[in-house]
Amino acid sequence: MNTPIADFVNNYTKSNKARLHMPGHKGVQFLGIEQFDITEIKGADELYSPEGIILQSEENASALFSTKKTVYSAGGSSQSINAMLYLAKIRSNSNTVFAARNAHKAFLYACAKIDCDIHWLYPEGSSHLCSCIITDKILAEALKTAETLPFAVYITSPDYLGRMADIKSLSAICRQYNVPLLVDNAHGSYLAFCEDNLHPTALGADMCCDSAHKTLPVLTGGGYLHIAKDDLFYFSERAVQAMEIFGSTSPSYLILQSLDLCNKYIYEKIRDDLSACQSKIEAIRSVMPVPDVSQEPLKITADMRCVANKDVFEKNGIEPEFTDGDFTVFMLTPQNSDEDFAKLKSAFSQMQIVKIICENTPAIPRGVQKITVREAIFSQSETVDVEKAIGRICAAPTVSCPPAIPIAVSGEEITTQHIELFEKYNINHISVVKK
Ligand SMILES: Cc1ncc(COP(=O)(O)O)c(C=O)c1O
Known part of the structure; x- marks a missing residue:
């Protein structure tokens, strides 16, 4: 697995050329990484019309993820969410997207930009704001009773609490209606490299966004837009253009190098690393005194509703991803140290459980849309x-x-x-x- 972007920048830093181009720091160290922070100079290719090193690197990523096309994002999943909605909308006469209600705000902003309507899908029964599992039954009913079919169905899986949708079944229903299934997979880049490939594009999603930076060793802001192998809706043809509409004309080469180097890591090491990491996570799960509501291999979501000493993680020097009093989410990757795992295990052993009835979490509100x-x-x-x-x-x-x-x-x-x-x-x- 080659690393054409990282190699190019390394060679450039060694060439000692006079940097009479952007950026203004000229490679002088202020933060400490400026020498690697270049712009679109000769040979560096262009993210939005890639023909050289960026195209090669994206093709490496596409081969690793088994997609038809993978485009790098230097604007995280947010940029890819905009692009997904744009690509789905321009091929359809419909102006409505069906979306599970736990969508991230980036989705809402994307809908505002492309000016579409949202028909929210809600779970059966009440559900935590972060979790909104849409079953095949709910989706089938929504599509069957729709006056006009949507230009896409949009779900978030894994969700913030680590719950995962049955993408295979949802995809089968979308196929019946010829509606593309778009998945916000911001939290699940690594799923492609678990023992069973759980990545949305492997399970039937037509397109998905990944925040590489959330679960892979990639700098913040690094992400992907993936188009599934069968590319039934020809999204790959305009994917790069769609990303350009919503991105900066000065994408960070630090992020691009980071995504490029990640390909090598994925190729050489990730499967072994994930398997070792999952064993350590299972060891923690087995001693947890409270339920773990996550279904995701690398996420632990502790149900904290019956825990008296909710500050136990802080006291053990742990910074979780998220906590709202009801649930505390821990995101672990192979890059966490053994000491990190030991701290988490120790914190669980110090938990004090109270036997009072747990409070119910307020459900997702079902509001009435008054204006778009x-x-x-x-x-x-x-x-x-x-x-x-x-x-x-x-x-x-x-x-x-x-x-x-x-x-x-x-x-x-x-x-x-x-x-x-x-x-x-x-x-x-x-x-x-x-x-
Ligand atoms: C579910 C979900 N979708 C999308 C995003 C946006 O991703 P990014 O920050 O990579 O732009 C986030 C960020 O936290 C997220 O949690």
């Missing part, structure tokens, strides 16, 4: 105290990051159900459309 997402996001807005927001229309999706899942969707009327969740997540002020 685009109208709301582009409206004149004002910030009001949460308790004064009932009856007002949500403007920007006020959400903390993580999990960055909108409690109220832009354009929805705010109700007491929303307020309950805003308060739970300690959100005191929200943005509403001006009257």
Whole structure:
């Protein structure tokens, strides 16, 4: 597995050329990595019309992920989400996307940019804001009863808590209606390299975004847009152009080198590393005194509702990915040290369980859309105290990051159900459309 981007930059740094081009730091160390931070000079290729080293590197990634086409993102999954929706929308007369309600706010912003309507899919029964498992039954019913078929079905899998959708079944239903299945796989790049390939494109998704930086050894911002091998909808033809529409014309070469080097790691080592890491995670799971609600190989999601000493992780020098009092999410990768695993194991052994009835988590609100997402996001807005927001229309999706899942969707009327969740997540002020 070659690393053409990293090799090119290495050679350039050694060539001692006068850098009479961007960037302004000229390779002088301020942060310490400037020498590797180049721009689109001769031989460095162009991310949005790749013909040389970037194309070679992307083709390496595509072969590793077994896709028809893989395009690098220097703007994380957010950029790829925009591109996915754009690609699906331009091939259809429909203006509506069917989406599971736990979509990240990047999805909402993408819908505002391409000006489409969202028909939300909700799970059966009540569900945590972060989790919204759409079964084949729910999807089949939604498509069967749709007045107009959507231009795409969009789900998030794995979700923030590590729950995974049955992509195979959902894909089979989408195929019946000739509607593409798009998956936000921001949390699951590594799934392609587990013993069973669990990557969405291997299971029937037509397109997916991966935040390589979330679970692979890649710099923050590095991601992929993947088009599945069969490319039934010819998305690969315009995938690069779609990414260009939503990206900077100065993509970070540090990120591109990082994605390039990751190919070598995937090729040479990742499978062994993942298998060792999964064994260590299983060892922790086996001693957890509380349920782990995650179904994802590298994520542990501790149900904290019956834990008295919720500060146990902080006291053990652990920084989790996310905690909301009900669930605490830990993202582990082969790059975590044995000491990290030992700390987590030790923290679980110090947990104090209380035998009181656990509180129920407030369910995902089912709001009523009063104006479109685009109208709301582009409206004149004002910030009001949460308790004064009932009856007002949500403007920007006020959400903390993580999990960055909108409690109220832009354009929805705010109700007491929303307020309950805003308060739970300690959100005191929200943005509403001006009257
Ligand atoms: C489920 C999900 N989708 C999309 C994104 C956006 O990804 P990125 O930060 O790589 O742009 C995130 C980020 O946290 C996420 O959790």
